[in-house]
Amino acid sequence: MEAGVSKSVLYKCWLNYDRGAKLSKENGEILSRIVTEKESEIISSAVKELEMAAQNIIGRKPEVLKETNLPHVFLGIDKDEKSDLIDNGFSIKKDKGVVNILGKDENGILYGVFEFLRQIYTGKNIDNINIVDNPKNMLRMINHWDNMSGDIERGYAGQSIFYKDNCVIDKMDRIEDYARLAASIFINGIVINNVNVHQYETKLISCEYLPKVKKIADVFRKYGIKLYLSINFAAPMELGGLNTADPLDAEVKAWWKKTAENIYRSIPDFGGFLVKADSEFRPGPFTYGRDHADGANMLGEALEPFGGIVIWRCFVYNCLLDWRDRTKDRARAAYDNFKPLDGKFKDNVILQVKNGPMDFQIREPISPLFGAMPNTNEIAEFEITQEYTGQQKHLCYLVPLWKETLDFDTLVEGKGSTVSEIVNGNLFKRKYGGVAAVSNIGNDESWTGHPLAQANFYGYGRMIWDTTLSAEEIAKEWVELTFGVFEGEDKIVSMLMQSRDIYEEYTCPLGIGWMVNPNHHYGPSVDGYEYAAWGTYHYADFRSLGVDRTVKTGTGYTAEYAKPIADMYENVETCPEELLLFFHNMEYKYVLKSGKTIIQHIYDTHFEGVERVYDLKEKWLSLKGKIDDEIFDAVLDRLEIQIKDSKEWRDVVNSYFYRKTGIQDEHKRKIY
Numbered sequence: 001m002e003a004g005v006s007k008s009v010l011y012k013c014w015l016n017y018d019r020g021a022k023l024s025k026e027n028g029e030i031l032s033r034i035v036t037e038k039e040s041e042i043i044s045s046a047v048k049e050l051e052m053a054a055q056n057i058i059g060r061k062p063e064v065l066k067e068t069n070l071p072h073v074f075l076g077i078d079k080d081e082k083s084d085l086i087d088n089g090f091s092i093k094k095d096k097g098v099v100n101i102l103g104k105d106e107n108g109i110l111y112g113v114f115e116f117l118r119q120i121y122t123g124k125n126i127d128n129i130n131i132v133d134n135p136k137n138m139l140r141m142i143n144h145w146d147n148m149s150g151d152i153e154r155g156y157a158g159q160s161i162f163y164k165d166n167c168v169i170d171k172m173d174r175i176e177d178y179a180r181l182a183a184s185i186f187i188n189g190i191v192i193n194n195v196n197v198h199q200y201e202t203k204l205i206s207c208e209y210l211p212k213v214k215k216i217a218d219v220f221r222k223y224g225i226k227l228y229l230s231i232n233f234a235a236p237m238e239l240g241g242l243n244t245a246d247p248l249d250a251e252v253k254a255w256w257k258k259t260a261e262n263i264y265r266s267i268p269d270f271g272g273f274l275v276k277a278d279s280e281f282r283p284g285p286f287t288y289g290r291d292h293a294d295g296a297n298m299l300g301e302a303l304e305p306f307g308g309i310v311i312w313r314c315f316v317y318n319c320l321l322d323w324r325d326r327t328k329d330r331a332r333a334a335y336d337n338f339k340p341l342d343g344k345f346k347d348n349v350i351l352q353v354k355n356g357p358m359d360f361q362i363r364e365p366i367s368p369l370f371g372a373m374p375n376t377n378e379i380a381e382f383e384i385t386q387e388y389t390g391q392q393k394h395l396c397y398l399v400p401l402w403k404e405t406l407d408f409d410t411l412v413e414g415k416g417s418t419v420s421e422i423v424n425g426n427l428f429k430r431k432y433g434g435v436a437a438v439s440n441i442g443n444d445e446s447w448t449g450h451p452l453a454q455a456n457f458y459g460y461g462r463m464i465w466d467t468t469l470s471a472e473e474i475a476k477e478w479v480e481l482t483f484g485v486f487e488g489e490d491k492i493v494s495m496l497m498q499s500r501d502i503y504e505e506y507t508c509p510l511g512i513g514w515m516v517n518p519n520h521h522y523g524p525s526v527d528g529y530e531y532a533a534w535g536t537y538h539y540a541d542f543r544s545l546g547v548d549r550t551v552k553t554g555t556g557y558t559a560e561y562a563k564p565i566a567d568m569y570e571n572v573e574t575c576p577e578e579l580l581l582f583f584h585n586m587e588y589k590y591v592l593k594s595g596k597t598i599i600q601h602i603y604d605t606h607f608e609g610v611e612r613v614y615d616l617k618e619k620w621l622s623l624k625g626k627i628d629d630e631i632f633d634a635v636l637d638r639l640e641i642q643i644k645d646s647k648e649w650r651d652v653v654n655s656y657f658y659r660k661t662g663i664q665d666e667h668k669r670k671i672y
């Protein structure tokens, strides 16, 4: 069975060629022949893709030829030395009955084919097609938080597609379908195991498990994707029997070198290691009085001879922080831990920085670490899986949130120092640049649980390839590919575009965050978050709420930004209101620019948020009969859940603040 064929519409996602597309007779003729100048695994994936689409569009499989004078699609490497293409880039140009799809490399050819089909299936006129497209980010990564038990940490779409019962699964067809989906949005690196590396996953780098890992790498390779592994910093002890994991110990160094050799013998194009160290009880260099540069560089040395990289996460903080001490601040942690180490990391070490200083809340400022380390490779980390954003039961299209991060101007080198320009490596002329994100994929039929959450996976890839695309353009593209070009598509686009604001309205006001039930993080509990066990992290009392992060009277966090940004956040008047309570402790009676007090804003947004979820449902109902029943029903089920849950959020949050303050809702609505 060919990858992706004969499965449901939910499964086929945005690559459902059965949807049909129209081509002129002339273009149909072109699609009936494919000429390739060389054979390779990646090129044969590209050919397969054209074949699948052609069968639907022109009703037959194209001939695959070495050469012809008849109309055809040509797939090849761009040999023009003056061409504008960079690695992974491609061009698609029509010239006298031939569509030339040229890549700078084989990935480029494959991406060119996916783009060509995207153009066709979104109804673009390809008569004079002329596209040159290059990646804005060279590392375009997905991080899986999959455990070998089959469970996925923060996974909301079933079990792992890689593991079951502490083994790598034998059948590779679903993994191949996944690689194809990922390649279609130009992903070129995938970490296949959780950054919290437990007993079994520690062994993935061992000779016993490598043959299984190799099988996955072999599948990924066909789609131009490199495989990476998360490693356990204490592996030399847990796996190697050493009595230390000290990064400066000679035996430890030798052990990692040997391990790297074994890995590359099995997987010559292995990407490298992803590391979570000294955070949330994971082992790391701190145990030995070493710093993160010592730890990362030791691994960097081991991978260097093979061209591998170390991606070291900056999500390092003390999760047992005593929040009663108001001078301590978790938001400072990444910056405080890493900024002093700027310039100390090897060239093949990259720091991976979460978009916000805390942890993937629906609203956070941008991490001040972006741009704070000009002599260090930095990439951004996003969370596609909806841990704090509705767990794929609620609709929450996250591309607008991510775009906000990438477009944010840090001003560290004057105007134009956007996060995008920092993480793509341009601003500081860094060797490596890119973006990573935590997958929302599981073995659910729809891959993502909520069918509309596919837009987040799709949108992530499209956005990091081309950071100039707007969230709305990406949404439209996804809708057209998933549902076909149809009247009514704008309704789905508008549902997606509003969804983040709606979610924010009925959950966490003005940047305060964290009001979730402990551990699983689903549903409202204003004081519930597990790592705030010492008290409340939002400091709400009868008079005020919010965290004072100013230099003048608070934790001093604002000073971690470039001066103009620091000043903006420091001052209540200039601080963007959606982040007001992130930066300031404010009285409930403080009047916002809308003319409403903070307490009234909390009440109003929570009522309004629920109303807007009802509107989402109305919009969706109006699409009945216009889209596949399977998707229609699955989304409707989730919208019902969202209505019920948003009411719970509204009631829990409003009543909490009503009881704290005793202040009545101006509109005298019932607060439970």
Ligand code: GCV
Pocket (backbone or CB within 6 Å): 145, 153, 154, 194, 195, 196, 276, 280, 315, 359, 387
């Ligand atoms: C993989 C948060 C999540 C954890 C996750 C961690 C991380 O704390 O709740 O599940 O662990 O972030 O990013 O390492």
